[in-house]
Amino acid sequence: MSEEKPAPEFRALGVAILTASDTRTPQTDRSGDLARLLLLEAGHDVVDRIILPDARERLRAQMQQWINDVRVDVIVVTGGTGLTGRDVSPEAMAPLVTRPIPGFGELFRSLSYAEIGTSTIQSRADAAICSGTIVFLLPGSTGAVRLGLEQIIIPQLDMRHRPCNLAELLPRIRHDP
Numbered sequence: 001m002s003e004e005k006p007a008p009e010f011r012a013l014g015v016a017i018l019t020a021s022d023t024r025t026p027q028t029d030r031s032g033d034l035a036r037l038l039l040l041e042a043g044h045d046v047v048d049r050i051i052l053p054d055a056r057e058r059l060r061a062q063m064q065q066w067i068n069d070v071r072v073d074v075i076v077v078t079g080g081t082g083l084t085g086r087d088v089s090p091e092a093m094a095p096l097v098t099r100p101i102p103g104f105g106e107l108f109r110s111l112s113y114a115e116i117g118t119s120t121i122q123s124r125a126d127a128a129i130c131s132g133t134i135v136f137l138l139p140g141s142t143g144a145v146r147l148g149l150e151q152i153i154i155p156q157l158d159m160r161h162r163p164c165n166l167a168e169l170l171p172r173i174r175h176d177p
Helices: 030-041 056-067 089-096 102-122 142-156 166-175
Strands: 014-020 045-052 074-078 126-130 133-138
Touching (some): 014 030, 030 045, 030 142, 056 133, 089 126, 102 142
Parallel strands (some): 014 045, 014 074
């Protein structure tokens, strides 16, 4: 008879939050506030948070800075995932991607469909591994941030989540060639 493995302990991850918006300010960034609150309540460390305009190169430069920061395990971007010309978060992330995580966007849109119906096709929510850092792109609405964090991201950042999770893979992700 095999012995059952003990449940792993929770390990706080370092998370950086980037709001991509031409109009939000620290006083009006409700989605960034919500992301911060939910991540802190889940036990993670929010190591940085910034609001930048929808400008591809500036967003990419900030993501790259955090990818290079040893304190940052995960980046959560809110906003810039729509279909207009100013929505450039996926394009900002694209050159940084080491390994895409297509299941995130697929699952996000599936769950979102239950809430907003076919309007979910306007979301380009996405996720990827970028040089060992996990990056999630969420739409900028508070509903989308809540859905993405509560139903997908936070469970996947918890080593106790079964049958598997991204948190337990992170050391291997960071050291795999």
